Amino acid sequence: MADLHIQINRDKGGIAGQIASELRDSIRHGRLTPGTRLPATRDLAIDLQVSRGVVVEAYEQLVAEGFLVSRVGVGTQVTPAARTAHPRQKAPRPAKPVRRRQNTSVRAPYYGHRPTSPDLGHFPRERWLAAVRHVLATVPSDAFDYGDPGGVPDLREELAGYLRRVRAADVRPENLVIVGGVAQGLSLVLHVLSRQRTIRLAVEDPASHRQLPLLRRAGAHLVPVPVDEEGLDVRRLSGDAVLVTPAHQYPTGVVLSPPRRAALMEWAYAGDRVVLEDDYDAEFRFDRDPVGCLQGLAPDRVILAGSVSKALAPGMRLGWVAAPADVAEAVRRARGELDLGSPVIEQYALAHFLRTGGYDKHLRRMRRECRRRRDALVTALAEELPEVRVRGIDAGLHVYLELPGGWNEARVARHGLELGLSVEPVGPMRESQGPPAVVVGFARLPSHKAPEAVRGLKVRMSGQDVD
Template sequence: MPAAQDTHGPGVDLHLELSAVGGRRAVLIEALRAAVRDGRLAPGTRLPPYRSLAADLGIARNTVADAYAELVAEGWLTSRQGSGTRVADRVAAPAPRPVHPTAPPPLPYDLVQGKPDPGSFPRAAWLAAARRALTAAPHEAFGIGDPHGRIELRRALAEYLARVRGVRTTPDRIVVCSGAAHALRLLARVLGPAAPWAVEAYGLPFHRGLLAEAGVGTVPVAVDEDGARVAEIPRHARAVLLTPAHQFPTGGPLHPERRAGVLGWARDSGGLVIEDDYDGEFRYDRRPVGAVQGLDPERTVLIGSVSKSLSPTLRIGWMCLPSALVDPVVAAKGQREPYASATDQLTLADLLASGAYDQHVRRMRQRHRGRRDRLTAVLAERVPGVRVTGIAAGLHAVVELPPGTERSALAAAARYGVAVEGLASYRHADARGPAHPDGLVVGYATPPERLYGAALDALCAALTDRPAGRGAAAAS
């Protein structure tokens, strides 16, 4: 049966499955009981007025009124003057079944990298920006979207990225997407699978995986304290994917000579430099490192998003493209933009143009720096045998461990309720040469403030309660 619609004033809709067998009153009563038993009508749910339900179901008003009265008498429903008829609170809905009954419960202390604290989202600033943006938006903004992205956001991004990251671009060379992963999928589709991409030997397995799904092979390039060893990039590679501002996850910016070197490789080979600017805004101990894209915009694609600075749920990212790639990327994206919400794009454009985004980033930079300092101070005091690296920028640090102890440290962290990742999990399966030291990749942005101290206590306890590995005695 269709949902009931109240034609006698404000009401609610209700979908009921009525049996074709039996009297109308009895059938209606059983349908309502079944809806309550199944949990489709939760305790406290308001039912439609009997007149509107009767009109929708095509039965007599008295039949519905009698059914309601019977269920009130049985305790399934309650009815009060001015409050309407509702499902009784004492009728318990069935407990929902777990989607993954065998999945382990989440650990209480989340120190996994790459996730800002959800509680830090600037709700008031976002709401004010949304109100301004929606008030000023043209009517066409609520129609079928432009696959390039809203022009308001592309203009705001061009100005912001030039000012903050040294990017050289124009609004017509920016394509809005739903994040870094979406950008990589589009680029993989445009560049094709004929030649592999070079990638840093340590990086996100997820990114390598999505390239593999697109049929694109990857060749690892070793990294050290100066970033990727760009001299090792194969000449036949179609592109190289780098994190120059802050190598992920080992830390450290790409050395200026290597910046020049990778652009030389691109000019000589005809390859493309793909720059993942995943946390370029969060630098603490030195001046910001400009984007490689600003040195050669025609040979570099810069990828950015708001997943670290605002929230990954916004699903807004961007690509600053060489002029020759704009049309192919837009064609690959498709004419019906199904990804980034136009209203969110308009809101972010206002946030950038008004300066509220800058204010939020500065506030978060100060907060993250304070958390990083607490992490390093606590570890230095309580676990003096470890070395903390990669802390000049970003939302995580690498806690280096004695050789052979990474697995035991991860196991101990789980015992103490700490969700954290090992450095080895980021290493490319085909990487050759010496690996980085054993270590944990510790994110310090996610826990709410009330839990951060306890999370650090649990981490320290885990690091001091594990079997010694080979070399541990020498490191202590």
């Protein structure tokens, strides 16, 4: 059993988070090796002179992130997957892109309101305007010239600190590339990882039907892998790489379980494979602190893509890719060849917004509001449509509704849209067969309108409204 050296600052607060951070860093830097057994929570609590519940919370957080594994009769140990964070591991080498025929047999995407869209009426206009004014008043004129296609250094510095603090990422500014949203980020990554053949990319099934054409156009051959109540079924993985949404799978809303996280890292290392992590709405978690990103567990295997689309607005087209140094450099060069980089004023403004705490403040406000809206929708569904199973409510901006057998999900979606709900059928998102289901977004649904909309849906689906 390991004797741990953990430093905590009692004046700072958040003791459980401090303990988790110390242990996480020890695992990442090899001070705690795979299989190391940690002290019992009671013993560590006595050593640190804190309550046992605080240590339990820290352990549970790291188990959820995949750094630790807890078994009855064995105790808590460093997971074997933790070796993936060791700095001696080699990152995948990007290959030269090759020309290939584009797959044109894809469905055209729908551009418009989606269940994952935030309420744009809450965009922090005044604070953002203040950030832009600050940039225009303070940034030197030569900063507006052609810049680094990888992004403004000021933003990469602030963003690296934010991702380490909020998403438990293991990232430095030089590992970040600023892109025009997750879509562009994934396209660029697939472009630079292409070898002399098409990449076989495993994708979750079901998955966003808007994202799949983008991945095909980037040159990937898609291999659907089923998702169950623990997330992606890692046992059925095949291919050169995999794209996952581990914090809140789209559309089902499930969180990738700790055993699956560990198994996914084992899969990546066993075959020299890459994991692409879409962190699209992980900042919106309501029952506990967000589960740390996979990239923090294996920074040399996982390429993290994120954006401000859910936190601020999709139309800002500001995102990032966090990757191993050589992959990040290849993506940066590809960005320069594509369009020379993102607009700099918006990048400086976001850096200022992060540095001054405006981004954190806005997120806290939106989490509270989204939780109220989620609760109103879930309560209305329980009261009016108890036969509908509601899933994926712990995080994100949407819920997943499993419909009773015999219900037509296309009809539910059509009626829902007419009643003011943001709803989509899941059928078009599946490769394999599954029960009827729909996705319903709640971020744009005011709390007082949820009961009326759900009652209207109940009336229409009960046959009282002529179809």
